[in-house]
Amino acid sequence: MTQTAIPCTLMRGGTSRGPYFLASDLPESREGIAQVLLAAMGSPDARQIDGLGGATTLTSKVCIVSPAAKGEKQQVDYLFAQVSVDKPFVDFGPTCGNMLAGIGPFAIEKGLVPARDGETSVLIRAVNTGALIDAVVQTPGGKVTYEGDTAIAGVPGTAAPIVLNFADAVGGATGKLAPTGNMKDMIEGVEVTCLDVCMPVVIARAADLGKTARESAKELDADKDFMARIERIRRAASLAMGMGDAEGRVIPKFAMVAEPAGGSGIAARYFTPLACHEAMAVTGGICIATATMLPGTVADGMARIGPNERETVVLEHPSGQMEAVISTRRTGNENVEVLGGGTLRTARKLMSGEVFIPSRVWAGR
Structure with a gap:
């Protein structure tokens, strides 16, 4: 044989x-x-x-x-x-x-x-x-x-x-919604939000990185200095999140966001982590969408969405758009509990x- x-x-x-x-x-x-x-x-x-x-x-x-x-x-x-x-x-x-x-x-x-x-x-x-x-x-x-x-x-x-509804999505990898204990941290000179919702993701404003979050995946991959910079941020953030050295590991992921080009939602680019995702990961997309719903994150006020406790967030990515449905419970302007997230796939x-x-x-x- x-x-x-x-x-x-x-x-x-x-x-x-x-x-x-x-x-x-x-x-x-x-x-x-x-x-x-x-x-x-x-x-x-x-x-x-x-x-x-x-x-x-x-x-x-x-x-x-x-x-x-x-x-x-x-x-x-x-x-x-x-x-x-x-x-x-x-x-x-x-x-x-x-x-x-x-x-x-x-x-x-x-x-x-x-x-x-x-x-x-x-x-x-x-x-x-x-x-x-x-x-x-x-x-x-x-x-x-x-x-x-x-x-x-x-x-x-x-x-x-195929409808995917994530239950108990918060803290799957770290046990915490915000693993660093903060909604924003300054890491390697860049303000980021570190969240763990379906996937631990380090999120930064595209403008703070000299980008627009409208670039193609190939454009971003070709910018070697940029890719090296976000990898340094990701690895430093991983330590701050209590996840250890991320060298050679694919989590946490990294994403950058900006105001949407279209009518609603948010523009986003997601990294896998050593290359830009040609579309959008489901778990990472849910985490990014959650950031738009939480006060004090780098995405707070950036997305064009309503104040509803159940909100559909449109994520603009290199191949088009993905919708993520985020469910929260609000007990005041600054206190938001994340209940879960979901999306539609085929x-x-x-x-x-x-x-x-x-x-x-x-x-x-």
């Missing part, structure tokens, strides 16, 4: 793409899983020519799904893996809200969750952060449908809507079969 066959389903989730596996089809240890995923995705190699990876951060992602243990409130567990394109490294630290969109359909089609006629709600635990997410999947006649009229920026065409099944890896990496169970 020269190769090991592993069942997988290749899916687009939101604006990302990658293989979805059942945990029972992979090694039991994280180290074993990491070696299998590197081989399956073709890393490390800038083209990922020998695997399923698409040679970008957004197309080198993996989802691992398993049924929840008895007694747990969630129905399935979702472990996310960010596979480095050009380094032999797999990061199990963050989660991915875009790939999350495919978890519900995958779990239903694999028989982990029974489908209902019309819509099926799938309660998911993000293993990486501990967050609970309710995904509402379209299941007419008790079967998953991927066809529909919902369009999301960064993805051509339309598909069936997903599509691209291929179902087996991925082959060299048996020297793993011979299978």
